[in-house]
Amino acid sequence: xxxxxxxxxxxxxxxxxxxxxxxxxxxxxxxxxxxxxxxxxxxxxxxxxxxxxxxxxxxxxxxxxxxxxxxxxxxxxxxxxxxxxxxxxxxxxxxxxxxxxxxxxxxxxxxxxxxxxxxxxxxxxxxxxxxxxxxxxxxxxxxxxxxxxxxxxxxxxxxxxxxxxxxxxxxxxxxxxxxxxxxxxxxxxxxxxxxxxxxxxxxxxxxxxxxxxxxxxxxxxxxxxxxxxxxxxxxxxxxxxxxxxxxxxxxxxxxxxxxxxxxxxxxxxxxxxxxxxxxxxxxxxxxxxxxxxxxxxxxxxxxxxxxxxxxxxxxxxxxxxxxxxxxxxxxxxxxxxxxxxxxxxxxxxxxxxxxxxxxxxxxxxxxxxxxxxxxxxxxxxxxxxxxxxxxxxxxxxxxxxxxxxxxxxxxxxxxxxxxxxxxxxxxxxxxxxxxxxxxxxxxxxxxxxxxxxxxxxxxxxxxxxxxxxxxxxxxxxxxxxxxxxxxxxxxxxxxxxxxxxxxxxxxxxxxxxxxxxxxxxxxxxxxxxxxxxxxxxxxxxxxxxxxxxxxxxxxxxxxxxxxxxxxxxxxxxxxxxxxxxxxxxxxxxxxxxxxxxxxxxxxxxxxxxxxxxxxxxxxxxxxxxxxxxxxxxxxxxxxxxxxxxxxxxxxxxxxx
Amino acid sequence: xxxxxxxxxxxxxxxxxxxxxxxxxxxxxxxxxxxxxxxxxxxxxxxxxxxxxxxxxxxxxxxxxxxxxxxxxxxxxxxxxxxxxxxxxxxxxxx
Numbered sequence: 028x029x030x031x032x033x034x035x036x037x038x039x040x041x042x043x044x045x046x047x048x049x050x051x052x053x054x055x056x057x058x059x060x061x062x063x064x065x066x067x068x069x070x071x072x073x074x075x076x077x078x079x080x081x082x083x084x085x086x087x088x089x090x091x092x093x094x095x096x097x098x099x100x101x102x103x104x105x106x107x108x109x110x111x112x113x114x115x116x117x118x119x120x121x122x123x124x125x126x127x128x129x130x131x132x133x134x135x136x137x138x139x140x141x142x143x144x145x146x147x148x149x150x151x152x153x154x155x156x157x158x159x160x161x162x163x164x165x166x167x168x169x170x171x172x173x174x175x176x177x178x179x180x181x182x183x184x185x186x187x188x189x190x191x192x193x194x195x196x197x198x199x200x201x202x203x204x205x206x207x208x209x210x211x212x213x214x215x216x217x218x219x220x221x222x223x224x225x226x227x228x229x230x231x232x233x234x235x236x237x238x239x240x241x242x243x244x245x246x247x248x249x250x251x252x253x254x255x256x257x258x259x260x261x262x263x264x265x266x267x268x269x270x271x272x273x274x275x276x277x278x279x280x281x282x283x284x285x286x287x288x289x290x291x292x293x294x295x296x297x298x299x300x301x302x303x304x305x306x307x308x309x310x311x312x313x314x315x316x317x318x319x320x321x322x323x324x325x326x327x328x329x330x331x332x333x334x335x336x337x338x339x340x341x342x343x344x345x346x347x348x349x350x351x352x353x354x355x356x357x358x359x360x361x362x363x364x365x366x367x368x369x370x371x372x373x374x375x376x377x378x379x380x381x382x383x384x385x386x387x388x389x390x391x392x393x394x395x396x397x398x399x400x401x402x403x404x405x406x407x408x409x410x411x412x413x414x415x416x417x418x419x420x421x422x423x424x425x426x427x428x429x430x431x432x433x434x435x436x437x438x439x440x441x442x443x444x445x446x447x448x449x450x451x452x453x454x455x456x457x458x459x460x461x462x463x464x465x466x467x468x469x470x471x472x473x474x475x476x477x478x479x480x481x482x483x484x485x486x487x488x489x490x491x492x493x494x495x496x497x498x499x500x501x502x503x504x505x506x507x508x509x510x511x512x513x514x515x516x517x518x519x520x521x522x523x524x525x526x527x528x529x530x531x532x533x534x535x536x537x538x539x540x541x542x543x544x545x546x547x548x549x550x551x552x553x554x555x556x557x558x559x560x561x562x563x564x565x566x567x568x569x570x571x572x573x574x575x576x577x578x579x580x581x582x583x584x585x586x587x588x589x590x591x592x593x594x595x596x597x598x599x600x601x602x603x604x605x606x607x608x609x610x611x612x613x614x615x616x617x618x619x620x621x622x623x624x625x626x627x628x629x630x631x632x633x634x635x636x637x638x639x640x641x642x643x644x645x646x647x648x649x650x651x652x653x654x655x656x657x658x659x660x661x662x663x664x665x666x667x668x669x670x671x672x673x674x675x676x677x678x679x680x681x682x683x
Numbered sequence: 684x685x686x687x688x689x690x691x692x693x694x695x696x697x698x699x700x701x702x703x704x705x706x707x708x709x710x711x712x713x714x715x716x717x718x719x720x721x722x723x724x725x726x727x728x729x730x731x732x733x734x735x736x737x738x739x740x741x742x743x744x745x746x747x748x749x750x751x752x753x754x755x756x757x758x759x760x761x762x763x764x765x766x767x768x769x770x771x772x773x774x775x776x777x778x
Binding site for chain 2: 028036038040041042043044048050056057058059060078139145146147183184185187189190194195197198199201203204205206208209211212213214215216218220221222223224225226227228229230231232233557
């Protein structure tokens with residue numbers, strides 16, 4: 028090594044005494060030695076047998092000195108001079124763990140350190156020889172400029188055998204065969220009375236990858252994507268496989284179990300390995316893919332690429348488009364179809380849990396969206412927007428078998444589309460929120476056997492929600508009084524003076540009821556100013572005291588128990604006196620005043636039915652106070668029942 | 684005895700150790716009790732790595748000149764070239 032930067036090789040040696048000698052090269056070979064000083068005094072290794080190694084330990088651009096000690100520890104001499112004219116501070120001893128314990132090769136001593144980035148993590152590590160001939164690897168767990176070491180070194184192995192040269196491994200590291208790998212040389216002794224030389228350990232490195240590239244820097248979530256590792260090579264031509272990972276935590280390091288294994292690539296020839304899969308395995312945003320290759324059984328470190336994943340936004344063409352959303356058979360992916368049968372290969376495939384939002388713009392034409400809950404909730408945790416356009420657009424929800432449709436944590440936004448939940452067989456339709464935008468129409472299928480529950484309900488200027496002969500629960504996150512006011516107003520608009528042809532919340536069943544005896548009632552699930560619920564369950568669903576109940580029932584059924592009786596007259600009388608307003612207080616025609624018109628409605632039902640409603644199609648069960656309500660039968664229907672005038676020009680069509 | 688930095692990846696594997704050869708048999712220092720301590724350097728400046736080996740006996744350092752190539756060193760040397768300084772053979776306290 029060139030100690031004084033004069034372009035001549037100098038010689039540094041340790042010796043039995045523990046001193047370190049420097050033989051500087053002059054014009055006629057090496058000059059007489061000087062002894063290295065530390066802190067102004069000649070340095071001597073603890074226990075003698077100094078084994079010096081020159082290294083810029085702290086990355087300050089100046090050569091420092093590590094010295095293996097006879098007692099097995101290692102001294103560090105930091106250079107306080109210059110690189111060309113080193114001088115050293117007092118020696119310190121390398122530590123391990125919490126820095127109170129000396130790093131050591133063991134009590135038999137004879138540390139012989141060399142410095143090399145053995146695990147190729149960009150930080151200098153130590154390999155140290157010792158009395159018993161092994162090669163000890165101390166991984167640097169600190170930084171390159173401030174190395175730190177753990178307690179226990181790794182005994183280097185060749186294959187499965189721990190390496191030993193006999194006794195007294197004394198190391199040097201160099202690329203002996205110029206293959207780009209640091210090889211190891213070790214002196215030795217084994218007391219067999221024979222003069223000895225040097226062991227050479229050829230070191231192989233795992234394959235490297237020059238670069239990784241995605242087929243496009245920006246991909247749509249759920250679409251196929253190809254990622255290629257280029258320049259995959261090692262000098263031995265033994266690349267066995269190439270793995271691709273999604274860098275889940277973004278730290279650039281392959282961590283099986285943390286990072287998602289996307290798959291094993293295929294050898295595309297020419298040093299390229301590629302993997303093709305679904306961008307649905309990536310969340311929306313910036314994603315990084317790591318690739319690594321191996322030969323024999325050693326993985327190389329990873330190379331990576333980043334790309335942007337965008338959420339799918341489907342834009343229909345002119346004409347009639349058909350979309351479908353469902354889970355795949357394994358429940359692992361959300362499949363999205365565009366003008367293809369839902370049994371065929373999906374256009375988009377997004378890993379469950381990564382589905383954030385999906386916007387479908389149907390464009391012109393009679394567009395259809397079918398959401399299939401048969402195998403589970405495809406929009407759990409995600410939001411779905413369907414902008415059907417101005418035509419006869421249909422959203423259909425498929426639910427087969429028993430169970431509850433739950434789009435919990437999902438939002439369904441419907442703009443300009445008619446929404447048919449009409450082939451929903453079960454009674455409970457649960458959506459986190461329903462936004463009926465623009466001129467959208469949302470129809471709950473007829474049959475009187477359904478309840479629609481949502482926490483958020485909003486309407487565009489011309490939006491219509493037709494409950495037909497079903498009920499609804501609105502469970503607002505806060506301020507139920509304000510929500511009740513809005514629901515009341517939406518029903519008022521929809522009722523349109525009794526014609527039930529308005530915007531907002533309507534009932535085609537009430538509209539089609541020739542007797543005019545039925546309508547939608549709404550009330551907070553709370554008895555007057557008490558903290559007592561009107562009912563504990565509503566159509567089989569638990570309800571809180573802050574829920575707003577909407578019921579298709581008789582006009583005059585103030586307390587929504589499905590029957591018009593003295594209790595309801597008590598309510599309207601009380602409302603008439605107090606003018607508190609609301610259906611619960613007798614405002615059955617939603618005109619914000621309790622007056623003779625409301626008495627006319629309740630009297631019509633009461634008298635028209637010739638007494639309390641019982642039997643037939645009328646409500647028959649009213650729970651005693653404190654009891655859960657049973658599901659009430661629907662009110663009578665006019666003779667055309669079963670030929671409901673749908674708000675569609677055609678009935679919702681099941682997906683082909 | 685120099686800093687060794689390589690830009691590679693992952694954990695390396697080590698082939699079984701082989702003894703460096705000299706003229707068809709294992710290279711050896713002057714006497715039994717080797718306690719050898721190797722150092723690789725292009726000592727003669729011919730562009731090829733050579734071997735310097737410290738030994739137990741008298742703490743002398745042998746220079747083995749590479750007669751092959753830098754990528755495939757070959758040693759074919761009889762006798763010993765001990766490093767000298769200031770006109771005499773370098774000796775340290777043994778070990």
